[in-house]
Amino acid sequence: MAYFRYKGRDRLGKAKQGKISAESKQEAVANLKLNGVIVFQIDELNSILYKEIHFGKKVKxxxxxxxxxxxxxxxxxxxxxxxxxxxxxxxxxxxxxxxxxxxxxxxxxxxxxxxxxxxxxxxxxxxxxxxxxxxxxxxxxxxxxxxxxxxYYEKQNQLRQKIVTALTYPLTVGVFALLISIFLLTFIVPTFANMFTSMGEDLPAYTAFILGLSDFTRSYWWVLLLLVILAFILIRYLLSKPNLAYRLDVLKLKTPIFGDLLQKAVLARMTRTLSSLLNSSVPILQAVQIADRVITNRVVKKVLQDSQTSLEQGESLATPMKDHWVFTKMVTQMIAVGERSGSLDEMLSKVADFYEEELDHATDKIKSLIEPIMIVILTVIVGAIVLAIIIPMFSLFENI
Incomplete structure (x- = not known):
């Protein structure tokens, strides 16, 4: 249930304004109309006071x-x-x-x-x-x-699962490495720090650095938490700015390893969406407009908007795509062939099939590459902290 603020007039022409709850804006307008109010303006109230609290997406x-x-x-x-x-x-x-x-x-x-x-x-x-x-x-x-x-939605769900599978492993290992590091710095390193202090000897610079990092983590953990919160707020701010959000989407697509995966995913979704729409006899201009609303990547959205203009001017759908780096030659050539032969929906479906299969291979390849890399990173992080404790121990054993 959402809440909306409205302005309008009743049947006698008297100004009316207030708040109303409804499942959607359309339902709110319909309910007001039944009550004799002609709505001029209606806006959803986004304050947390007017939001239902639920965790994650409403529907899985x-x-x-x-x-x-x-x-x-x-x-x-x-x-x-x-x-x-x-x-x-x-x-x-x-x-x-x-x-x-x-x-x-x-x-x-x-x-x-x-x-x-x-x-x-x-x-x-x-x-x-x-x-x-x-x-x-x-x-x-x-x-x-x-x-x-x-x-269509079954294929989209499968596509989403492939991307989630590819990204889950490195994210899980990264979080695990961070938690282990915090645990070692907070609980294990301080125990040895007391022992090193009692030795009364100068510690190696590397060990002194780790001990200082441990003290900082225990004393100023709230600073680290604040940095995480500020980073989250900064990302939300950047996404609220169209130009910065566009550049962020460009960066995502150009990121090594994962950029290629995301490019294949967005091309598969775009071509599958257009194919489904055209196969259901939706006019091509309307199909592109709907696909523009479905696609979330701003780089591809911008090209789709240019394609709408191209179609309105009587040109090809593929014209704006030919000179853009995010669209491969295969996509533009298949679209051009489909337009000439009158089988654009079939060509788009074949392109979608190709990129969905490519996504399968890409996710398997990424998992095979990322797994050993993440294990090495985890070993290095933990090993670096353990090494800082072991080095002074050698000096202690020599004195004994």
Whole structure:
């Protein structure tokens, strides 16, 4: 549930303003209209006081994919929309999907279309899905559209899992190395520091440095925590600035090893999205506009926006892509061939298949390369701290 501040006028022309709670902006406007208020302006209240607290995403990718596949199967079997949403309320494990389906069922019974009902809950159902469902309602092939969308989101979930798998291992090992280092510096090194002090001998410079680092960690741990918080705030600030966020996305794509992985992932998602839209008879200009909203990488978004302009001027979709470094020759050539032959959806699907397969190989390769590197890094970090303790021990044994 979200909260919105609105301004408008009632049937007598009297100014009205206030706050209203609803699942979406569309639902808030509809409820106000039922109460005789014509809305001129409505904005979501983003203050934490007006936010529901939940951890992570509202709906897990896995739950959403299962829901969509079950929905597609029920509609394909001839079950009515109202019956399907009622059945899925009982089957889904997601409380947010369950809650939204209960209200969607009510909207369907009141005469709304499925796409209109789903648009009210845009924090659960993506705009791509609602646009495609609307296209299916108009063309009369909703069952086919739902099947295509179920397949699309299954592939997107698999793509996401591949990226998460590739990035999880180095991140886990890095966090583990940091925790071990903090544990050694906080609890183990101070024990030996007292012993070294009692020896009354000058310590090697390297050992003295580690002991100083240990003292700093124990005395000023709050500084380290503050730096982490400031880094998080700085990243959020940078992402709020379009130019800086764009440069950050460029940096991601040009990062050694992982940049190539992210490039393949974003190209696979873009081509798969366009292919699914065009295969469902969505006009190409509208398909590019929807893909622009789906893709999160600002570098690719900018090129897609240029492609919209190119199409509006009667030129090729691939024209802005040909001279851009993020798009490979394979992508632009396949798009050009598809446009000439009238089979653009098929060509885009083949490109998506290729990059999804490439992503499989890339993730396996990264895991095989990163694993020994991270083990060496972990060994060096722990070994460096242990070595600082061992070096003075040799001097102690010589004196004995």
């Amino acid at each position: 990718h896995k739950d959403f994919v299962i829901f969509l596949r079950q929905f597609s199967t029920l509609i394909d079997a001839g079950v009515t929309l109202v019956e399907a949403t009622t059945i899925l309320q009982e089957q889904t494990d997601s409380k947010h999907i369950k809650s939204s389906l209960a209200k969607i069922t009510e909207h369907l019974e009141s005469g709304e279309t499925l796409s209109q009902a789903m648009e009210r809950y845009d924090d659960i159902y993506p705009s791509l899905l609602t646009n495609m469902i609307h296209a299916g309602e108009v063309s009369g092939n909703l069952d086919e559209i739902l099947d295509n969308m179920a397949t």
